[in-house]
Amino acid sequence: MTAALASQGYSFLSGPSWNLLADVQNMLSFAFMRHAFAAATASALVAGLIGYFVVLRASSFAAHAISHIGFAGAAGAVLIGVNPVLGVGVLSLAASVGMGVLGRRLRGRDVVIGLVMAASLGLGYLFISLYSGNATDAYAVLFGQIFGITTGAVQITVLTSVVVLALLAALYRPLLFASLDEEVAEARGIRVGALGLGFMMLLALAVTEAVQVSGVLLIFALLVAPGAIAGRVFRRPAAALALSAGLAVLITWASLTLAFYTPYPVSFYVTSLAFVMYLGVRAAGRGAGLGRRLAASLSPGRDTAPEARPAATVRT
Protein backbone atom coordinates (compact mmCIF):
# COMPACT_ATOMS: atom_id res chain seq x y z
CA MET A 1 0.00 0.00 0.00
CA THR A 2 2.60 2.52 1.11
CA ALA A 3 4.69 2.09 -2.00
CA ALA A 4 1.69 2.69 -4.20
CA LEU A 5 0.69 5.73 -2.21
CA ALA A 6 4.19 7.10 -2.13
CA SER A 7 4.25 6.85 -5.90
CA GLN A 8 1.00 8.81 -5.93
CA GLY A 9 2.71 11.63 -4.11
CA TYR A 10 1.75 11.00 -0.51
CA SER A 11 4.60 11.60 1.85
CA PHE A 12 2.84 11.20 5.18
CA LEU A 13 3.96 7.71 5.92
CA SER A 14 5.55 8.25 9.25
CA GLY A 15 3.55 5.56 11.05
CA PRO A 16 0.98 5.92 13.82
CA SER A 17 1.58 8.19 16.77
CA TRP A 18 -0.35 5.73 18.99
CA ASN A 19 -2.65 8.56 19.97
CA LEU A 20 -5.87 7.00 18.67
CA LEU A 21 -7.79 10.22 18.13
CA ALA A 22 -4.89 11.96 16.46
CA ASP A 23 -4.17 8.95 14.28
CA VAL A 24 -7.78 8.66 13.14
CA GLN A 25 -7.89 12.40 12.48
CA ASN A 26 -4.68 12.14 10.51
CA MET A 27 -6.01 9.20 8.53
CA LEU A 28 -9.34 10.83 7.75
CA SER A 29 -7.71 14.07 6.72
CA PHE A 30 -7.05 12.37 3.40
CA ALA A 31 -9.95 12.43 0.97
CA PHE A 32 -9.04 8.99 -0.44
CA MET A 33 -9.30 7.52 3.06
CA ARG A 34 -12.66 9.15 3.67
CA HIS A 35 -13.88 7.70 0.38
CA ALA A 36 -12.52 4.28 1.26
CA PHE A 37 -14.18 4.33 4.68
CA ALA A 38 -17.54 5.43 3.27
CA ALA A 39 -17.65 2.80 0.53
CA ALA A 40 -16.20 0.02 2.66
CA THR A 41 -18.63 0.68 5.52
CA ALA A 42 -21.62 0.62 3.16
CA SER A 43 -20.36 -2.60 1.57
CA ALA A 44 -19.59 -4.26 4.90
CA LEU A 45 -23.03 -3.52 6.34
CA VAL A 46 -24.70 -5.19 3.37
CA ALA A 47 -22.21 -8.09 3.31
CA GLY A 48 -22.71 -8.77 7.02
CA LEU A 49 -26.51 -8.84 6.81
CA ILE A 50 -26.75 -10.77 3.54
CA GLY A 51 -23.97 -13.07 4.77
CA TYR A 52 -26.05 -14.25 7.72
CA PHE A 53 -28.75 -15.43 5.32
CA VAL A 54 -26.10 -16.95 3.03
CA VAL A 55 -24.94 -19.13 5.93
CA LEU A 56 -28.49 -19.85 7.05
CA ARG A 57 -29.46 -20.95 3.54
CA ALA A 58 -26.20 -22.88 3.08
CA SER A 59 -25.60 -21.02 -0.18
CA SER A 60 -22.03 -19.88 0.38
CA PHE A 61 -20.89 -21.83 -2.64
CA ALA A 62 -23.39 -19.89 -4.74
CA ALA A 63 -21.96 -16.65 -3.35
CA HIS A 64 -18.48 -17.82 -4.29
CA ALA A 65 -19.59 -18.77 -7.79
CA ILE A 66 -21.40 -15.47 -8.35
CA SER A 67 -18.26 -13.51 -7.48
CA HIS A 68 -16.09 -15.59 -9.81
CA ILE A 69 -18.53 -15.22 -12.66
CA GLY A 70 -18.42 -11.51 -11.85
CA PHE A 71 -14.68 -11.53 -12.52
CA ALA A 72 -15.32 -12.36 -16.18
CA GLY A 73 -17.54 -9.29 -16.21
CA ALA A 74 -14.77 -7.16 -14.73
CA ALA A 75 -12.24 -8.34 -17.29
CA GLY A 76 -14.74 -7.87 -20.12
CA ALA A 77 -15.50 -4.36 -18.89
CA VAL A 78 -11.81 -3.48 -18.87
CA LEU A 79 -11.53 -4.82 -22.43
CA ILE A 80 -14.31 -2.53 -23.70
CA GLY A 81 -13.20 0.37 -21.53
CA VAL A 82 -15.92 0.39 -18.89
CA ASN A 83 -15.59 0.49 -15.09
CA PRO A 84 -14.76 -3.09 -14.02
CA VAL A 85 -17.04 -2.94 -10.96
CA LEU A 86 -19.93 -2.27 -13.34
CA GLY A 87 -18.89 -5.40 -15.23
CA VAL A 88 -18.90 -7.40 -11.99
CA GLY A 89 -22.37 -6.09 -11.20
CA VAL A 90 -23.87 -6.97 -14.58
CA LEU A 91 -22.50 -10.51 -14.77
CA SER A 92 -23.13 -11.23 -11.08
CA LEU A 93 -26.75 -10.23 -11.49
CA ALA A 94 -27.06 -12.39 -14.60
CA ALA A 95 -25.51 -15.35 -12.77
CA SER A 96 -27.76 -14.84 -9.74
CA VAL A 97 -30.87 -14.74 -11.93
CA GLY A 98 -29.75 -17.95 -13.62
CA MET A 99 -29.17 -19.67 -10.30
CA GLY A 100 -32.36 -18.26 -8.82
CA VAL A 101 -34.48 -19.46 -11.74
CA LEU A 102 -32.95 -22.92 -11.60
CA GLY A 103 -33.40 -22.73 -7.84
CA ARG A 104 -33.96 -26.11 -6.27
CA ARG A 105 -32.79 -27.92 -9.37
CA LEU A 106 -29.29 -26.61 -8.63
CA ARG A 107 -29.27 -28.12 -5.16
CA GLY A 108 -26.50 -30.68 -4.97
CA ARG A 109 -25.20 -29.66 -8.40
CA ASP A 110 -21.88 -28.42 -7.11
CA VAL A 111 -20.08 -29.85 -10.10
CA VAL A 112 -22.17 -27.84 -12.55
CA ILE A 113 -21.78 -24.61 -10.59
CA GLY A 114 -18.05 -25.27 -10.22
CA LEU A 115 -17.61 -25.82 -13.96
CA VAL A 116 -19.50 -22.64 -14.85
CA MET A 117 -17.34 -20.83 -12.31
CA ALA A 118 -14.09 -22.17 -13.76
CA ALA A 119 -15.21 -21.39 -17.31
CA SER A 120 -15.97 -17.82 -16.24
CA LEU A 121 -12.55 -17.38 -14.65
CA GLY A 122 -10.98 -18.73 -17.84
CA LEU A 123 -13.03 -16.32 -19.92
CA GLY A 124 -11.93 -13.49 -17.65
CA TYR A 125 -8.31 -14.49 -18.13
CA LEU A 126 -8.81 -14.52 -21.91
CA PHE A 127 -10.24 -10.98 -21.77
CA ILE A 128 -7.23 -9.82 -19.76
CA SER A 129 -4.78 -11.34 -22.21
CA LEU A 130 -6.68 -9.77 -25.13
CA TYR A 131 -6.40 -6.38 -23.47
CA SER A 132 -3.31 -4.66 -24.77
CA GLY A 133 -3.01 -2.09 -22.00
CA ASN A 134 -2.10 -2.45 -18.37
CA ALA A 135 -4.74 -4.65 -16.80
CA THR A 136 -4.22 -3.59 -13.17
CA ASP A 137 -7.92 -2.72 -12.97
CA ALA A 138 -8.86 -6.32 -13.68
CA TYR A 139 -6.33 -7.67 -11.19
CA ALA A 140 -7.64 -5.23 -8.61
CA VAL A 141 -10.99 -6.96 -8.95
CA LEU A 142 -9.35 -10.24 -7.96
CA PHE A 143 -7.93 -8.93 -4.70
CA GLY A 144 -9.85 -5.73 -4.07
CA GLN A 145 -8.86 -2.08 -4.41
CA ILE A 146 -10.77 0.18 -2.11
CA PHE A 147 -8.11 2.90 -1.93
CA GLY A 148 -8.46 5.15 -4.89
CA ILE A 149 -12.22 4.64 -5.27
CA THR A 150 -13.74 7.61 -7.07
CA THR A 151 -16.36 9.93 -5.58
CA GLY A 152 -18.89 8.71 -8.12
CA ALA A 153 -18.22 5.07 -7.20
CA VAL A 154 -18.62 5.89 -3.51
CA GLN A 155 -22.01 7.45 -4.21
CA ILE A 156 -23.15 4.43 -6.24
CA THR A 157 -21.93 2.05 -3.53
CA VAL A 158 -23.74 3.89 -0.75
CA LEU A 159 -26.92 4.15 -2.84
CA THR A 160 -26.78 0.42 -3.65
CA SER A 161 -26.41 -0.34 0.04
CA VAL A 162 -29.45 1.76 0.92
CA VAL A 163 -31.54 -0.05 -1.71
CA VAL A 164 -30.35 -3.52 -0.60
CA LEU A 165 -30.98 -2.74 3.07
CA ALA A 166 -34.48 -1.45 2.34
CA LEU A 167 -35.34 -4.56 0.32
CA LEU A 168 -33.85 -6.84 2.95
CA ALA A 169 -35.95 -5.16 5.64
CA ALA A 170 -39.07 -5.65 3.52
CA LEU A 171 -38.28 -9.32 2.90
CA TYR A 172 -37.01 -10.03 6.42
CA ARG A 173 -39.70 -12.27 7.90
CA PRO A 174 -40.60 -14.38 4.86
CA LEU A 175 -36.91 -14.72 3.99
CA LEU A 176 -36.10 -15.92 7.49
CA PHE A 177 -39.05 -18.32 7.38
CA ALA A 178 -38.08 -19.72 3.97
CA SER A 179 -34.41 -19.98 4.98
CA LEU A 180 -35.14 -21.90 8.18
CA ASP A 181 -38.11 -23.98 7.14
CA GLU A 182 -38.77 -23.84 3.42
CA GLU A 183 -41.55 -26.43 3.29
CA VAL A 184 -43.66 -24.89 6.03
CA ALA A 185 -43.04 -21.43 4.58
CA GLU A 186 -44.32 -22.64 1.21
CA ALA A 187 -47.38 -24.19 2.84
CA ARG A 188 -48.08 -20.87 4.57
CA GLY A 189 -48.32 -19.22 1.17
CA ILE A 190 -44.82 -17.79 0.77
CA ARG A 191 -43.60 -17.92 -2.83
CA VAL A 192 -40.31 -19.52 -1.92
CA GLY A 193 -39.12 -19.72 -5.54
CA ALA A 194 -39.59 -16.00 -6.20
CA LEU A 195 -38.16 -15.18 -2.78
CA GLY A 196 -35.08 -17.29 -3.53
CA LEU A 197 -34.59 -15.46 -6.81
CA GLY A 198 -34.95 -12.12 -5.07
CA PHE A 199 -32.40 -13.12 -2.47
CA MET A 200 -29.91 -14.24 -5.11
CA MET A 201 -30.19 -10.83 -6.77
CA LEU A 202 -29.57 -9.07 -3.46
CA LEU A 203 -26.62 -11.41 -3.00
CA ALA A 204 -25.24 -10.37 -6.40
CA LEU A 205 -25.43 -6.70 -5.37
CA ALA A 206 -23.74 -7.49 -2.05
CA VAL A 207 -21.01 -9.40 -3.89
CA THR A 208 -20.44 -6.51 -6.29
CA GLU A 209 -20.03 -4.11 -3.39
CA ALA A 210 -17.81 -6.40 -1.33
CA VAL A 211 -15.57 -7.16 -4.33
CA GLN A 212 -14.30 -3.59 -4.10
CA VAL A 213 -13.03 -4.22 -0.58
CA SER A 214 -11.91 -7.84 -0.56
CA GLY A 215 -11.75 -8.79 -4.21
CA VAL A 216 -13.34 -11.72 -6.00
CA LEU A 217 -10.99 -14.33 -4.57
CA LEU A 218 -11.30 -13.23 -0.95
CA ILE A 219 -15.03 -12.52 -0.92
CA PHE A 220 -15.72 -15.19 1.71
CA ALA A 221 -13.95 -13.15 4.37
CA LEU A 222 -16.46 -10.33 4.24
CA LEU A 223 -19.56 -12.10 3.00
CA VAL A 224 -19.57 -15.41 4.86
CA ALA A 225 -17.26 -15.19 7.88
CA PRO A 226 -19.21 -12.58 9.91
CA GLY A 227 -22.50 -14.43 9.41
CA ALA A 228 -20.91 -17.75 10.34
CA ILE A 229 -19.38 -16.25 13.48
CA ALA A 230 -22.60 -14.48 14.51
CA GLY A 231 -24.64 -17.64 14.00
CA ARG A 232 -22.39 -19.44 16.47
CA VAL A 233 -22.62 -16.68 19.05
CA PHE A 234 -26.32 -15.80 19.02
CA ARG A 235 -29.37 -17.99 18.63
CA ARG A 236 -31.77 -15.09 18.09
CA PRO A 237 -31.76 -14.21 14.39
CA ALA A 238 -32.14 -10.47 15.03
CA ALA A 239 -29.20 -10.42 17.44
CA ALA A 240 -27.09 -12.56 15.12
CA LEU A 241 -27.84 -10.24 12.19
CA ALA A 242 -26.80 -7.20 14.20
CA LEU A 243 -23.58 -8.89 15.30
CA SER A 244 -22.83 -10.05 11.77
CA ALA A 245 -23.19 -6.53 10.38
CA GLY A 246 -21.19 -5.11 13.28
CA LEU A 247 -18.36 -7.60 12.79
CA ALA A 248 -18.18 -6.94 9.07
CA VAL A 249 -17.91 -3.19 9.68
CA LEU A 250 -15.39 -3.68 12.49
CA ILE A 251 -13.20 -5.96 10.36
CA THR A 252 -13.33 -3.44 7.52
CA TRP A 253 -12.46 -0.43 9.66
CA ALA A 254 -9.60 -2.25 11.35
CA SER A 255 -8.27 -3.45 8.00
CA LEU A 256 -8.38 0.00 6.42
CA THR A 257 -6.58 1.47 9.41
CA LEU A 258 -3.95 -1.26 9.49
CA ALA A 259 -3.40 -0.98 5.75
CA PHE A 260 -3.03 2.76 6.06
CA TYR A 261 -0.21 2.49 8.58
CA THR A 262 1.54 -0.59 7.22
CA PRO A 263 2.80 -1.64 3.80
CA TYR A 264 0.32 -4.54 3.47
CA PRO A 265 -2.94 -4.63 1.48
CA VAL A 266 -6.47 -4.20 2.89
CA SER A 267 -7.82 -7.54 1.72
CA PHE A 268 -5.00 -9.39 3.48
CA TYR A 269 -6.11 -7.84 6.76
CA VAL A 270 -9.80 -8.49 6.04
CA THR A 271 -9.23 -12.20 5.45
CA SER A 272 -6.81 -12.60 8.35
CA LEU A 273 -9.04 -10.81 10.87
CA ALA A 274 -12.10 -12.77 9.74
CA PHE A 275 -10.23 -16.04 9.96
CA VAL A 276 -8.78 -15.32 13.40
CA MET A 277 -12.20 -14.27 14.71
CA TYR A 278 -13.80 -17.44 13.36
CA LEU A 279 -11.13 -19.59 14.98
CA GLY A 280 -11.59 -17.69 18.23
CA VAL A 281 -15.35 -18.28 18.28
CA ARG A 282 -14.90 -21.97 17.50
CA ALA A 283 -12.31 -22.33 20.24
CA ALA A 284 -14.53 -20.48 22.70
CA GLY A 285 -17.47 -22.68 21.75
CA ARG A 286 -15.37 -25.78 22.23
CA GLY A 287 -14.17 -24.51 25.59
CA ALA A 288 -17.74 -23.79 26.68
CA GLY A 289 -18.86 -27.23 25.51
CA LEU A 290 -15.99 -28.83 27.42
CA GLY A 291 -16.97 -26.84 30.49
CA ARG A 292 -20.58 -27.99 30.20
CA ARG A 293 -19.53 -31.61 29.85
CA LEU A 294 -17.18 -31.27 32.79
CA ALA A 295 -19.95 -29.75 34.92
CA ALA A 296 -22.30 -32.49 33.79
CA SER A 297 -19.85 -35.22 34.72
CA LEU A 298 -19.35 -33.65 38.14
CA SER A 299 -23.10 -33.52 38.84
CA PRO A 300 -24.34 -36.79 37.39
CA GLY A 301 -27.92 -36.31 38.60
CA ARG A 302 -28.67 -33.39 36.32
CA ASP A 303 -29.67 -33.81 32.73
CA THR A 304 -27.32 -31.31 31.17
CA ALA A 305 -26.23 -33.01 28.00
CA PRO A 306 -27.94 -31.22 25.10
CA GLU A 307 -26.03 -33.48 22.71
CA ALA A 308 -27.85 -36.49 24.10
CA ARG A 309 -29.87 -37.86 21.24
CA PRO A 310 -32.29 -40.72 21.48
CA ALA A 311 -30.53 -44.03 21.17
CA ALA A 312 -30.64 -45.82 17.86
CA THR A 313 -34.16 -45.99 16.56
CA VAL A 314 -35.75 -49.18 17.69
CA ARG A 315 -38.09 -50.43 15.06
CA THR A 316 -40.36 -53.40 15.26
Added chain:
Amino acid sequence: MRGTAEPAATAAGAPETPGASAAAGPVIQATALASGYHGRTVWSGADFSIAAGEFLTVLGPNGAGKSTLLRMVLGLLRPAHGTLRVFGGPPRRGNPAIGYVPQRRTLDSDFSVRAADLVGLGVDGHRWGMSVAPRKRREKAEDVSRALASVGAAHLGGRAVGRLSGGEQQRLQLAQALVARPQLLLLDEPLASLDLRSQQEVSQLVADLRAEYGFTVVLVTHDINPVLGVTDRVMYVAGGGVSVGPPAEVITSASLSRLYQAEVEVLTDSRGRVFVVGLEAETAHPHSPRGPRP
Protein backbone atom coordinates in the same frame (compact mmCIF):
# COMPACT_ATOMS: atom_id res chain seq x y z
CA MET B 1 -44.36 -35.89 28.34
CA ARG B 2 -46.74 -33.59 30.07
CA GLY B 3 -47.47 -34.14 33.68
CA THR B 4 -51.12 -34.79 33.00
CA ALA B 5 -51.88 -38.44 32.61
CA GLU B 6 -55.54 -38.36 31.73
CA PRO B 7 -56.50 -40.93 29.12
CA ALA B 8 -56.84 -39.80 25.54
CA ALA B 9 -60.35 -38.53 25.64
CA THR B 10 -61.80 -39.30 22.26
CA ALA B 11 -62.57 -36.02 20.62
CA ALA B 12 -66.07 -35.04 21.46
CA GLY B 13 -68.30 -36.24 18.70
CA ALA B 14 -65.64 -37.38 16.26
CA PRO B 15 -68.22 -38.87 13.97
CA GLU B 16 -67.70 -42.39 12.86
CA THR B 17 -69.74 -41.74 9.74
CA PRO B 18 -68.24 -38.83 7.85
CA GLY B 19 -70.57 -36.12 6.75
CA ALA B 20 -72.96 -36.79 9.63
CA SER B 21 -72.38 -33.32 11.04
CA ALA B 22 -74.30 -31.46 8.38
CA ALA B 23 -73.77 -28.15 10.13
CA ALA B 24 -70.03 -27.95 9.57
CA GLY B 25 -69.73 -30.05 6.42
CA PRO B 26 -66.69 -32.16 5.64
CA VAL B 27 -63.25 -30.60 6.11
CA ILE B 28 -61.86 -32.46 3.11
CA GLN B 29 -63.94 -34.00 0.37
CA ALA B 30 -62.52 -35.93 -2.57
CA THR B 31 -64.48 -37.13 -5.57
CA ALA B 32 -62.84 -39.48 -8.07
CA LEU B 33 -59.58 -37.87 -7.01
CA ALA B 34 -56.35 -38.89 -8.71
CA SER B 35 -52.83 -37.85 -7.82
CA GLY B 36 -49.75 -37.64 -9.99
CA TYR B 37 -47.40 -35.36 -11.80
CA HIS B 38 -45.83 -35.03 -15.20
CA GLY B 39 -48.66 -37.04 -16.73
CA ARG B 40 -48.02 -40.05 -14.50
CA THR B 41 -50.78 -41.13 -12.18
CA VAL B 42 -49.66 -42.31 -8.75
CA TRP B 43 -53.11 -43.26 -7.47
CA SER B 44 -56.64 -42.67 -8.67
CA GLY B 45 -60.30 -43.23 -7.98
CA ALA B 46 -60.31 -41.91 -4.42
CA ASP B 47 -63.71 -40.99 -2.98
CA PHE B 48 -63.72 -39.99 0.65
CA SER B 49 -64.62 -37.22 2.99
CA ILE B 50 -63.10 -36.25 6.31
CA ALA B 51 -65.36 -34.76 8.96
CA ALA B 52 -64.50 -31.94 11.34
CA GLY B 53 -62.64 -33.22 14.38
CA GLU B 54 -61.76 -36.55 12.82
CA PHE B 55 -58.37 -38.26 13.19
CA LEU B 56 -57.37 -39.89 9.93
CA THR B 57 -54.16 -41.85 9.51
CA VAL B 58 -52.76 -42.23 6.00
CA LEU B 59 -50.78 -45.43 5.51
CA GLY B 60 -48.92 -47.03 2.68
CA PRO B 61 -45.49 -47.97 1.38
CA ASN B 62 -42.87 -45.42 0.37
CA GLY B 63 -43.59 -43.74 -2.94
CA ALA B 64 -47.26 -44.68 -2.87
CA GLY B 65 -48.30 -41.02 -2.91
CA LYS B 66 -49.13 -40.28 0.72
CA SER B 67 -47.34 -36.94 0.84
CA THR B 68 -48.83 -35.85 -2.49
CA LEU B 69 -52.27 -36.01 -0.87
CA LEU B 70 -51.09 -33.48 1.72
CA ARG B 71 -49.56 -31.28 -0.98
CA MET B 72 -52.88 -31.27 -2.82
CA VAL B 73 -54.77 -30.29 0.33
CA LEU B 74 -52.24 -27.48 0.87
CA GLY B 75 -52.87 -26.21 -2.65
CA LEU B 76 -49.26 -26.83 -3.68
CA LEU B 77 -50.15 -29.56 -6.19
CA ARG B 78 -53.15 -29.77 -8.48
CA PRO B 79 -55.21 -32.94 -8.54
CA ALA B 80 -54.42 -34.96 -11.65
CA HIS B 81 -58.12 -35.81 -11.89
CA GLY B 82 -61.34 -35.43 -10.00
CA THR B 83 -62.17 -32.77 -7.45
CA LEU B 84 -60.82 -31.96 -4.03
CA ARG B 85 -62.56 -29.54 -1.70
CA VAL B 86 -61.03 -28.22 1.51
CA PHE B 87 -63.37 -26.41 3.94
CA GLY B 88 -65.97 -26.45 1.20
CA GLY B 89 -63.84 -24.65 -1.39
CA PRO B 90 -60.96 -25.41 -3.72
CA PRO B 91 -57.59 -25.85 -1.97
CA ARG B 92 -55.64 -22.62 -1.74
CA ARG B 93 -52.06 -21.90 -0.84
CA GLY B 94 -51.32 -20.36 2.52
CA ASN B 95 -54.71 -21.17 4.04
CA PRO B 96 -54.22 -20.06 7.67
CA ALA B 97 -56.75 -22.66 8.85
CA ILE B 98 -54.29 -25.43 7.97
CA GLY B 99 -51.29 -26.31 10.12
CA TYR B 100 -48.59 -28.33 8.41
CA VAL B 101 -45.69 -30.34 9.80
CA PRO B 102 -43.52 -31.61 6.94
CA GLN B 103 -41.36 -34.67 7.04
CA ARG B 104 -38.36 -33.84 9.19
CA ARG B 105 -34.87 -33.58 7.88
CA THR B 106 -31.96 -33.51 10.31
CA LEU B 107 -31.09 -30.01 11.37
CA ASP B 108 -27.53 -28.75 11.39
CA SER B 109 -26.35 -28.95 14.97
CA ASP B 110 -23.68 -26.28 14.51
CA PHE B 111 -25.59 -23.31 13.21
CA SER B 112 -28.83 -22.94 14.95
CA VAL B 113 -31.57 -20.62 16.04
CA ARG B 114 -33.61 -20.58 19.20
CA ALA B 115 -36.59 -22.91 19.42
CA ALA B 116 -38.87 -20.00 20.32
CA ASP B 117 -37.85 -18.13 17.15
CA LEU B 118 -38.67 -21.15 15.00
CA VAL B 119 -42.09 -21.43 16.61
CA GLY B 120 -42.59 -17.67 16.28
CA LEU B 121 -42.34 -17.96 12.50
CA GLY B 122 -45.69 -19.74 12.72
CA VAL B 123 -47.23 -16.51 14.06
CA ASP B 124 -46.03 -13.90 11.57
CA GLY B 125 -43.28 -15.46 9.43
CA HIS B 126 -45.42 -15.12 6.32
CA ARG B 127 -45.87 -11.36 6.70
CA TRP B 128 -43.70 -8.79 4.96
CA GLY B 129 -41.19 -6.62 6.75
CA MET B 130 -40.03 -6.74 10.34
CA SER B 131 -42.08 -6.66 13.51
CA VAL B 132 -41.14 -3.70 15.66
CA ALA B 133 -44.32 -2.78 17.56
CA PRO B 134 -43.68 -3.72 21.21
CA ARG B 135 -47.30 -4.74 21.81
CA LYS B 136 -47.29 -7.16 18.86
CA ARG B 137 -43.98 -8.61 19.95
CA ARG B 138 -45.31 -9.20 23.44
CA GLU B 139 -48.45 -10.89 22.09
CA LYS B 140 -46.32 -13.03 19.83
CA ALA B 141 -44.07 -14.07 22.71
CA GLU B 142 -47.15 -15.03 24.73
CA ASP B 143 -48.59 -17.06 21.86
CA VAL B 144 -45.28 -18.83 21.39
CA SER B 145 -44.89 -19.77 25.04
CA ARG B 146 -48.51 -20.97 25.14
CA ALA B 147 -47.91 -23.16 22.09
CA LEU B 148 -44.66 -24.49 23.53
CA ALA B 149 -46.40 -25.30 26.81
CA SER B 150 -49.24 -27.09 25.01
CA VAL B 151 -46.79 -29.55 23.46
CA GLY B 152 -44.88 -29.96 26.73
CA ALA B 153 -41.86 -28.03 25.46
CA ALA B 154 -42.01 -24.90 27.60
CA HIS B 155 -38.48 -25.57 28.82
CA LEU B 156 -37.07 -25.79 25.29
CA GLY B 157 -37.84 -22.22 24.16
CA GLY B 158 -34.34 -20.88 24.70
CA ARG B 159 -32.48 -23.89 23.35
CA ALA B 160 -30.85 -24.15 19.95
CA VAL B 161 -33.04 -26.18 17.61
CA GLY B 162 -30.17 -28.15 16.13
CA ARG B 163 -29.17 -29.41 19.58
CA LEU B 164 -32.52 -30.99 20.37
CA SER B 165 -33.41 -34.63 19.96
CA GLY B 166 -35.69 -35.84 17.17
CA GLY B 167 -38.67 -36.08 19.50
CA GLU B 168 -38.07 -32.58 20.87
CA GLN B 169 -37.77 -31.14 17.36
CA GLN B 170 -41.02 -32.84 16.46
CA ARG B 171 -42.74 -31.09 19.36
CA LEU B 172 -41.39 -27.74 18.20
CA GLN B 173 -42.75 -28.26 14.72
CA LEU B 174 -46.08 -29.18 16.24
CA ALA B 175 -45.99 -26.00 18.33
CA GLN B 176 -45.13 -23.96 15.22
CA ALA B 177 -48.19 -25.38 13.45
CA LEU B 178 -50.45 -24.92 16.49
CA VAL B 179 -49.47 -21.34 17.22
CA ALA B 180 -51.59 -20.17 14.27
CA ARG B 181 -54.65 -21.99 15.74
CA PRO B 182 -55.41 -24.27 12.78
CA GLN B 183 -58.66 -26.15 12.23
CA LEU B 184 -56.89 -28.84 10.24
CA LEU B 185 -53.50 -30.30 11.10
CA LEU B 186 -51.51 -32.15 8.44
CA LEU B 187 -48.61 -34.23 9.76
CA ASP B 188 -46.24 -35.89 7.32
CA GLU B 189 -44.39 -38.83 8.88
CA PRO B 190 -44.15 -37.22 12.32
CA LEU B 191 -43.11 -40.56 13.80
CA ALA B 192 -40.35 -41.42 11.35
CA SER B 193 -36.84 -41.55 12.82
CA LEU B 194 -38.19 -41.46 16.38
CA ASP B 195 -37.56 -44.21 18.88
CA LEU B 196 -40.50 -46.32 19.98
CA ARG B 197 -41.21 -44.35 23.14
CA SER B 198 -41.13 -40.99 21.35
CA GLN B 199 -43.47 -42.40 18.70
CA GLN B 200 -46.00 -43.26 21.38
CA GLU B 201 -45.54 -39.91 23.07
CA VAL B 202 -45.95 -37.84 19.92
CA SER B 203 -49.03 -39.73 18.72
CA GLN B 204 -50.61 -39.48 22.17
CA LEU B 205 -49.75 -35.78 22.24
CA VAL B 206 -51.49 -35.21 18.90
CA ALA B 207 -54.53 -37.09 20.17
CA ASP B 208 -54.61 -35.02 23.39
CA LEU B 209 -54.28 -31.77 21.49
CA ARG B 210 -57.08 -32.75 19.14
CA ALA B 211 -59.28 -33.51 22.13
CA GLU B 212 -58.43 -30.14 23.61
CA TYR B 213 -58.74 -27.94 20.52
CA GLY B 214 -61.09 -30.00 18.38
CA PHE B 215 -59.15 -29.71 15.13
CA THR B 216 -59.08 -32.32 12.40
CA VAL B 217 -55.92 -34.43 12.05
CA VAL B 218 -54.52 -36.07 8.94
CA LEU B 219 -51.39 -38.00 9.91
CA VAL B 220 -49.16 -39.78 7.41
CA THR B 221 -47.14 -42.75 8.64
CA HIS B 222 -45.85 -46.05 7.35
CA ASP B 223 -46.28 -47.78 10.70
CA ILE B 224 -49.83 -47.93 12.03
CA ASN B 225 -49.03 -49.31 15.46
CA PRO B 226 -48.16 -46.11 17.36
CA VAL B 227 -51.46 -44.50 16.24
CA LEU B 228 -53.70 -47.56 16.33
CA GLY B 229 -55.20 -46.51 19.65
CA VAL B 230 -55.89 -42.90 18.72
CA THR B 231 -56.97 -42.84 15.07
CA ASP B 232 -60.62 -42.85 14.00
CA ARG B 233 -60.13 -44.12 10.50
CA VAL B 234 -57.25 -45.07 8.23
CA MET B 235 -56.61 -44.41 4.59
CA TYR B 236 -54.43 -47.01 2.94
CA VAL B 237 -52.63 -45.79 -0.18
CA ALA B 238 -51.09 -48.58 -2.22
CA GLY B 239 -51.09 -50.24 -5.57
CA GLY B 240 -52.38 -47.14 -7.37
CA GLY B 241 -55.53 -47.00 -5.27
CA VAL B 242 -56.89 -45.77 -1.97
CA SER B 243 -58.97 -47.53 0.66
CA VAL B 244 -60.60 -45.65 3.55
CA GLY B 245 -62.35 -46.96 6.63
CA PRO B 246 -61.97 -47.98 10.27
CA PRO B 247 -58.67 -49.79 10.96
CA ALA B 248 -60.47 -53.06 11.64
CA GLU B 249 -62.00 -53.00 8.17
CA VAL B 250 -59.08 -51.68 6.12
CA ILE B 251 -56.14 -53.43 7.71
CA THR B 252 -57.26 -56.96 7.00
CA SER B 253 -55.68 -59.60 4.82
CA ALA B 254 -58.61 -59.53 2.38
CA SER B 255 -58.83 -55.75 2.08
CA LEU B 256 -55.09 -55.14 1.65
CA SER B 257 -54.68 -58.06 -0.76
CA ARG B 258 -57.39 -56.47 -2.91
CA LEU B 259 -55.63 -53.09 -2.75
CA TYR B 260 -52.16 -54.41 -3.50
CA GLN B 261 -53.48 -56.99 -5.97
CA ALA B 262 -51.09 -59.37 -4.28
CA GLU B 263 -51.39 -61.85 -1.49
CA VAL B 264 -50.89 -59.93 1.72
CA GLU B 265 -51.38 -61.16 5.22
CA VAL B 266 -52.14 -59.09 8.30
CA LEU B 267 -50.88 -60.60 11.55
CA THR B 268 -51.74 -59.42 15.06
CA ASP B 269 -49.40 -60.11 17.94
CA SER B 270 -50.25 -60.72 21.57
CA ARG B 271 -50.22 -56.99 22.35
CA GLY B 272 -52.56 -56.06 19.56
CA ARG B 273 -49.91 -54.74 17.21
CA VAL B 274 -50.51 -55.45 13.57
CA PHE B 275 -47.96 -56.43 10.96
CA VAL B 276 -48.43 -56.54 7.23
CA VAL B 277 -46.41 -59.32 5.61
CA GLY B 278 -46.02 -60.57 2.09
CA LEU B 279 -45.09 -57.13 0.72
CA GLU B 280 -41.35 -57.59 0.43
CA ALA B 281 -41.36 -57.43 -3.36
CA GLU B 282 -43.94 -54.65 -3.46
CA THR B 283 -42.15 -52.32 -1.03
CA ALA B 284 -38.87 -52.87 -2.81
CA HIS B 285 -40.44 -51.95 -6.16
CA PRO B 286 -43.53 -49.91 -5.42
CA HIS B 287 -43.98 -49.00 -9.05
CA SER B 288 -43.27 -52.35 -10.58
CA PRO B 289 -45.91 -53.32 -13.10
CA ARG B 290 -48.46 -55.58 -11.55
CA GLY B 291 -50.02 -58.53 -13.19
CA PRO B 292 -52.01 -61.48 -12.04
CA ARG B 293 -49.77 -63.64 -9.99
CA PRO B 294 -49.01 -67.05 -11.45
